[in-house]
Amino acid sequence: NDYLSSLGLNEECQFAWSHSPKNSNLCLFALKLNHGNGALLGATNVEHFKYDLNTSFNTYEVTFKFKPSATQLWSDLTKRNINRVIAIVLDGQILSAPMVKSEINNGACQITGNFALPDVKYITAMGNSGELPLNFSIVK
Numbered sequence: 010n011d012y013l014s015s016l017g018l019n020e021e022c023q024f025a026w027s028h029s030p031k032n033s034n035l036c037l038f039a040l041k042l043n044h045g046n047g048a049l050l051g052a053t054n055v056e057h058f059k060y061d062l063n064t065s066f067n068t069y070e071v072t073f074k075f076k077p078s079a080t081q082l083w084s085d086l087t088k089r090n091i092n093r094v095i096a097i098v099l100d101g102q103i104l105s106a107p108m109v110k111s112e113i114n115n116g117a118c119q120i121t122g123n124f125a126l127p128d129v130k131y132i133t134a135m136g137n138s139g140e141l142p143l144n145f146s147i148v149k
């Protein structure tokens with residue numbers, strides 16, 4: 010972390026670590042900053058998070074919805090970042106980093122993957138915890 014901080018990229022990107030509770034793998038992400046102002050969207054822009062079991066695939070998924078005031082910005086972000094990853098960051102750690110598959114113009118989002126029940130419960134609880142430092146950032 011000290012080395013990454015010494016690179017002088019503070020205005021362009023922020024580095025954040027990700028790890029999964031079910032394995033010991035770590036991944037380092039370079040998060041694109043909004044002209045040095047941090048993430049483009051945050052926890053105050055989200056209405057709610059929830060999780061569900063997709064019975065067709067027997068996998069868990071997380072859904073969340075942005076407030077109407079943030080829906081257009083989210084639509085623009087997802088349109089410009091198709092086939093890129095958008096990281097969901099809490100306290101400097103990546104909760105999830107889903108790939109954008111298409112423009113999301115209604116503010117309702119679904120994150121699918123190989124989630125275990127503890128993963129989706131944790132992401133949902135953290136996302137619904139109110140004014141936490143939760144951000145959505147484009148991965149460089």
